[in-house]
Amino acid sequence: MTFTSPDHPPPDLKALGVSGQRPLIIVDVDEVLGLFMEGFARYLATRGFEMRFDRFALFQNIYRPGEDRHIDIETGQAHFQTFFRDAVEDMPVAEGGPEALARLSRRADIVVLTNAPGQALEGRARWLKKHGMDYPLLVNSGLKGPVAAVLAAQASGPAAFIDDMIPNLDSVAEHAPEIARFQTVADRRLRSMAPSRPDLHPRIDGWEALEAAIAEALEPAGR
Numbered sequence: 001m002t003f004t005s006p007d008h009p010p011p012d013l014k015a016l017g018v019s020g021q022r023p024l025i026i027v028d029v030d031e032v033l034g035l036f037m038e039g040f041a042r043y044l045a046t047r048g049f050e051m052r053f054d055r056f057a058l059f060q061n062i063y064r065p066g067e068d069r070h071i072d073i074e075t076g077q078a079h080f081q082t083f084f085r086d087a088v089e090d091m092p093v094a095e096g097g098p099e100a101l102a103r104l105s106r107r108a109d110i111v112v113l114t115n116a117p118g119q120a121l122e123g124r125a126r127w128l129k130k131h132g133m134d135y136p137l138l139v140n141s142g143l144k145g146p147v148a149a150v151l152a153a154q155a156s157g158p159a160a161f162i163d164d165m166i167p168n169l170d171s172v173a174e175h176a177p178e179i180a181r182f183q184t185v186a187d188r189r190l191r192s193m194a195p196s197r198p199d200l201h202p203r204i205d206g207w208e209a210l211e212a213a214i215a216e217a218l219e220p221a222g223r
Contacts, residue, residue: 011147013154016136018109023218024155025104026148026179029114029124031164031186032094033101033133038187039091043083056193084120089127094186096207098132104211108160108218110135111151113144115168145171152179158218162210164194169201180217184210 013020030036037058041051044062049071052061059076063069070076101110112135116124121139128134140147144163149172152159160180161172169181181201185194196203204210 010150011138013109013111013151016111016138018111018136020109020154021156023108023157024152024159025101025108025110025214025218026113026144026151026159026161027101027110028144028163028165028168029112029116029128031190032162032184033097033112033131033186034094034127035092035187037190039087040080040083042090043087044079047079049079053189053193056190056195081117081119084117084123088116088120088123089130091127093131094207096211097186100207100211101133101135104214104218105135107215108157109155112137113140113147113151114138115140115142115144143171144168145173145175148172148179149176152176157220160214160217162214166195166197166201169197173200180214182210182213182217 027033037051037053044051048064049062050065052063054061059073060070062071062076064071104110112128112133114124114137116139118139121137124139125137128137138147148161158180160182162182162184163169164183164185166183169183172179172181183196183201183203185191185205191205202213204213
């Protein structure tokens with residue numbers, strides 16, 4: 001486990017316990033391996049708020065019951081920080097995600113790259129282990145392209161990157177265009193709202209089809 005930001009040294013695969021002798025899968029957590037919005041909604045309900053799945057947004061979907069205007073961004077951010085400190089382990093797992101990664105791990109190394117506050121590191125690691133995904137974990141700050149590029153450069157063979165957010169996928173395309181990129185959105189309520197760029201990043205919602213696409217992308221050239 002480690003934290004990466006502009007103030008930290010670039011991540012090192014061997015320091016993470018990864019040999020670098022196989023293809024590499026770099027995978028996000030929220031709305032990829034876990035249903036973050038569902039977990040955050042559960043937490044907000046204990047604080048007297050409700051999450052409405054009206055748009056592909058975060059703080060603009062948080063309301064006080066009976067009100068038509070979402071709460072102010074500052075209040076939403078405060079609860080976001082508290083969730084990651086106190087309740088980050090209360091999040092449903094994405095259907096099929098752990099099983100798909102287990103199968104893919106037979107042919108590739110896996111690194112989990114998540115954007116979350118630093119205080120989430122240990123709780124997020126426990127959540128991953130609880131659900132059978134005890135892979136090296138990087139908690140990132142900012143767009144993921146630079147970190148993904150550094151990781152992929154240390155691996156032997158192809159690399160794949162999976163995320164739900166277009167800015168992160170665009171960032172990887174900019175910094176390491178050779179990495180195969182896939183967008184997925186785990187929560188069915190968000191899928192129709194999520195922006196996508198299928199011309200640049202294939203959109204595959206659901207781990208059964210996503211696993212097959214990742215496996216194909218990691219095949220050595222010429223096979």
